[in-house]
Amino acid sequence: DSGVTQTPKHLITATGQRVTLRCSPRSGDLSVYWYQQSLDQGLQFLIQYYNGEERAKGNILERFSAQQFPDLHSELNLSSLELGDSALYFCASSPAGDSYEQYFGPGTRLTVT
Amino acid sequence: AQSVAQPEDQVNVAEGNPLTVKCTYSVSGNPYLFWYVQYPNRGLQFLLKYITGDNLVKGSYGFEAEFNKSQTSFHLKKPSALVSDSALYFCAVRDPRNTGGFKTIFGAGTRLFVKA
Numbered sequence: 001d002s003g004v005t006q007t008p009k010h011l012i013t014a015t016g017q018r019v020t021l022r023c024s025p026r027s028g029d030l031s032v033y034w035y036q037q038s039l040d041q042g043l044q045f046l047i048q049y050y051n052g053e054e055r056a057k058g059n060i061l062e063r064f065s066a067q068q069f070p071d072l073h074s075e076l077n078l079s080s081l082e083l084g085d086s087a088l089y090f091c092a093s094s095p096a097g098d099s100y101e102q103y104f105g106p107g108t109r110l111t112v113t
Numbered sequence: 114a115q116s117v118a119q120p121e122d123q124v125n126v127a128e129g130n131p132l133t134v135k136c137t138y139s140v141s142g143n144p145y146l147f148w149y150v151q152y153p154n155r156g157l158q159f160l161l162k163y164i165t166g167d168n169l170v171k172g173s174y175g176f177e178a179e180f181n182k183s184q185t186s187f188h189l190k191k192p193s194a195l196v197s198d199s200a201l202y203f204c205a206v207r208d209p210r211n212t213g214g215f216k217t218i219f220g221a222g223t224r225l226f227v228k229a
Contacts, residue, residue: 002156002158004156042219042221042222043157043203043219043222045217045219056216090156090157092156092157098145098207098209098216099145099162099164099209101147101149101159101162102157102159102217103159104149104156104157104158105156106155106156107154107155107156
């Protein structure tokens with residue numbers, strides 16, 4: 001158990017809908033990262049937050065957004081969903097500092113039908 | 114720009130034999146290097162990292178990796194493979210001099226299959 005929790009574990013929804021994925025980082029970790037993993041794209045970095053502020057953006061679509069709250073949990077919002085958004089979405093956290101590894105949550109499997 | 118390559122999509126090895134999963138990187142400075150493992154339907158788990166010091170790094174589950182600066186490689190090794198080592202392995206690199214934006218780059222992953 002990494003100490004990172006993600007809810008829900010599975011999500012099935014229809015095209016055009018909007019969903020919210022939730023992540024609670026390990027106790028004390030200030031950085032939260034979101035990744036998308038699909039069979040054909042591998043592990044894609046979406047966005048990073050550090051202590052409530054956006055730190056870096058990766059290949060995140062404009063239909064997607066995220067935020068980190070004062071209690072450090074984070075939410076990833078996916079809207080106008082398309083079939084191609086079906087994937088595993090991982091959250092990871094790490095302490096401050098470059099030498100630290102990331103701790104990954106169990107993921108949310110999103111299926112868009 | 115920094116990059117990382119895992120040249121093999123899949124590695125097959127017999128149980129009890131040594132295994133190597135290859136990783137090469139491109140970073141202009143001194144990199145931080147990481148290995149992660151992903152079991153089916155699970156998140157990535159940290160295995161080991163190289164930050165500085167001894168080029169041979171030991172990690173979880175009997176894995177080790179050797180940092181080779183001249184060859185810009187960080188290959189993952191284990192002296193005796195187990196069937197339970199079958200999983201997807203990711204190499205990651207970070208340039209600590211990169212002060213802006215997301216710093217860690219993950220490789221595409223190598224699937225390790227250990228046959229009994």
